[in-house]
Amino acid sequence: MKPPRFEYRAPSDVEEVVGILTEVGDEGKVLAGGQSLVPSMNFRLARPGLLVDINGVKALDYIQRSGDRILIGTLTRHSCLENAAAVPGPLGRLLATAAHHVGHMPIRVRGTFGGSVAHADPAAEWCMVSVLLDAEIIAVGSRGRRTIPAEDFFRTVFTTALEPYELLSEVILPVLPDSARFGFVEFSRRAGDFAIVASSVVIDVGSNGIINPRVALAGVGGTPVRARSAEAVLAGSAPSAELFRAAADAAAGDVEPMGDIHGSSEYRRHLVRVLTRRALERAASEA
Amino acid sequence: MWVGRRLRRVEDPSLLRGEGRFVADVARGCGAIRFVRSPFARGRILSIEAPEEATVITADDLAEIPPVKPMLHRDDFIPVEQPILAKEQVTYAGQPIAAVIAPTFEEAEDLAEMVFVDIEPLDPVVDLDHALDETAPLVHPHVPANTVIDASLTTPGFDAAFHGAAYHVEIDVRSRRENATPLEARGSHAAFDPRENRVTLTASTQGPHMLRTALADLLGIPESELRVIAPDVGGAFGQKYSLAMEDVVTVWAARRFRRDVAWIEDRRENFASFHSRDQRYIVTGAFDESGKLRAMRADVRCNVGAYSCYPVTCGVEPLMAMAELPGPYDFRNYAVRSRAVASNACPIAPYRGVSRPVITLTLERLMDKAAARMGIDPVEIRRRNLVREFPYTSVTGLVYDQGSYVESLDRSVQLVDLERFRADQRAAWEQGRYIGIGFSTFSERTGYGTSAFAARKMDITLGYETIDLAMDPSGSVEVRVGASPHGQGLRTSLSQLVADELGIDPKDVRIVHGDTDRTPYGWGTFASRSMVVSGGATKLGATELRRRLADIASETLEAAVDDLQFHEGKVLVRGTDVGVPIRDLARLAYHRSDKLPPGEEPGLRVKATYDPAGTFSNACHVALVEVDLETGAVAVQRFVVVEDAGVLVNPMIADGQVHGGVAQGIASALYEELVYDSDGNLLTTSLMDYLPPTIAEVPLIEIDHLVSESDATITGAKGLGEGGTIGAPAAILNAITNALSPLGIEVNETPATPERIQKLIRQAQGAL
């Protein structure tokens, strides 16, 4: 469990990072928090010839508001988002809840938001949140900058729309209205483990029932997914125990989970039903 | 008195400051060894190709080393030989096939990847039940039915007692495969000294003397050409007692290439080092009308993997199960068949508790099930069956010394406030919450010596411990012990024993262990034995030294030996303030031998050996759990231990042993499982797949101690290192079963994972 030989460079601005990535192509890998990359190198699952360490690129570490959008710089550490006040309104509370589920404290202090999204673990909290909220993912390459919608970004396990020469620089999330409520429920065997299944929901209850329902799931396939039929069940109806149960059933019907030693396909589907109902109940009771 | 005090451990400051010295700290700047391991569970080796000029060691290079052949001298045992490196065939995934040596560990791993082993895979057999199937492939052609040990025993009159009973309660218990998972994996560093033609092996081991003997035997060298040092060892739990094939290669390479080399095992390798558990017990208890157990029939099957561990052999699990299955219950009719079953899985070696966690799980589930069948309270059925009079001779002939089986149960009922819990439970059930309570009463055989080991009929009879104890001219004491602690705090506890005997401060006592050049031959630390056996030897030695000092003091003080008192570094004449500092006596013993009483030897050195028959600790564990019916998750809310290990030399250290043991018991009960696929590939290869519980999953463990006065040991201390691990799985599975009793669910398999429990729930609800 020692990595193969690699070179190391630590540029200090985005242009230089992109320059190096363009120059080395497939050989290069961005090193952010290192909490996924370094273990994979030790297991020899990743064998980069060159590590491009971006920890010195201070311009990538920020949380900013721009109108009704929140811009999260790729180097933002998980732990920064554990503080609900870092981002205004319900979104801040949602991010803080999700952040708290990411690994253990030392991992949260080091690991980064953008690193998690780029790594694309199908059970990762930030990947699910990105899909839940229709995040826009900003990639910077030598040919400039492009915006990728979250649902197009995640291709399959550990695979994204990023090109090897591209840097993920920012993730953009919509500010949630103050009336929005969220539920975030995850099931893992031990505190700090990757979720076996996680379910997250955002609802807004108006006089005509639920508006803009969002339901996203993690741990059910190669990428996080939206449970569209669950959303359809919820939209326009008044919250109730039966409605939540029906939506949860619909969510379970939306997925075809892959089984592994952590949970069979059948058990994961069962968890989708249980966790989605609980997430909705939590959203309904969120003050 | 120092015994009985919660003295802080002398071991800790250096460890906490990062000043510990482990094998990997020693293994710097030497040749790095990396093993090429079998990717297949079973197959024929067709060829091995390596880059030219690389240093690669294969079975051909080791032709002069005989295979390892762990022996039991019993008719029901078929010995199996294990080559140091796989020869012609591979028998489990992870088996070492070749070794490479490179300047760094990174390069060694690079090189190992370039060694190409062409293997023709064959169908393996991995699963316990499959291995016993008539159509299963044979792991070793000379072992019919894959059965390495097939032992049985039936007491006279069994049939009548069994069939005549009023109730027959059957239980089928399964434990899955586990790994001891020490924080530090294994490893060894062999330094070659050309001047002395001698290797110093620094190894992460529990038994340096045993390791030296094993290596010298295999390499065909006198033991004097090898020194074995156990430096700081980061946990072992049994895994580091058995001989590692890798250590043989390390020493061989140091001698062959006349250089320093090291092997430092990584976590992934450790997952295929030695496994544990993987057993199935099918037991029927025959009870009379009053709930008294009259007879027991048992079928014990242990999947021992591809080979037998050295020196204790794969017999350790099934044979201990056969002898100790009766546990703390009194009955006289017993029929048992116990088998060790070979498979193409990693070999099994003893792990904290050995077969007793599964024994206890089986018995305690049986008691709860019988109680439910007969409408008796689970506590009451235990009261009716527990051993009460001592010494008690069990149906298999084991002698239990004074214990507190019933008392520990009664005390724990009080501590958990059972009445109140039952009321809370009824209310919870009504609200759709599932809380449960589970009891586990058990005996723990500890500190056994030669007579007990002789009964196992191994090539080597373990058992005694020896110490060398010396007071130097400055009055400080050094005790050299054959035991080899690796986290147990034995240096602290032994110093407390010596301090009381000699009336000195424990700070003036230094305990030396883990070095074959500096310590007398001994068996090391395992089987909850060191406090009893090495502690006993230490006490004997200290008593003898005290006698010597008293003789000298009696002359100096002109007082009778019986009037002398050892207190705070002085020998005093009782009832006066006349006395002499012990350090003056020490100086005199060395430097003024002209003044010694006639017949008294100069210097102050003694040697002592202790070899007890053994003693039984006992305990009652109680778990309170809540089950999430929808997910199947179990939360352990309270865990209470009432433990009786006799005199506690250092209660803080004793509590630490209980805490760690219970945590490992919770691990067995709920979390840890090594998973193979049907091709024999190990799927759990990292700590993200294999799940030791963290502090978040282990509740505060509440401990109460009872102290039975037993004369089975000279210190009054009994062993307790394994009890936590032995009792906890049963308490937890009983608690889960109790919580789910409205659904009529029985949980008889460890680990009781959420998915397994959820499946049982859905079956019970008719959803499956």
Ligand SMILES: Cc1cc2nc3c(=O)[nH]c(=O)nc-3n(C[C@H](O)[C@H](O)[C@H](O)COP(=O)(O)OP(=O)(O)OC[C@H]3O[C@@H](n4cnc5c(N)ncnc54)[C@H](O)[C@@H]3O)c2cc1C
């Ligand atoms: C014990 C443990 C438990 C964990 N539990 C969880 C958990 O419960 N949930 C969870 O979500 N995560 C968990 N993680 C992973 C952790 O969150 C990582 O921090 C995260 O997955 C990766 O972020 P990083 O900054 O560490 O990225 P790195 O490890 O540095 O990189 C990960 C990958 O992303 C690429 N990359 C990183 N940044 C960029 C960028 N800006 N542009 C392009 N590519 C980039 C890298 O090249 C690499 O391929 C756990 C990790 C550990 C060790």
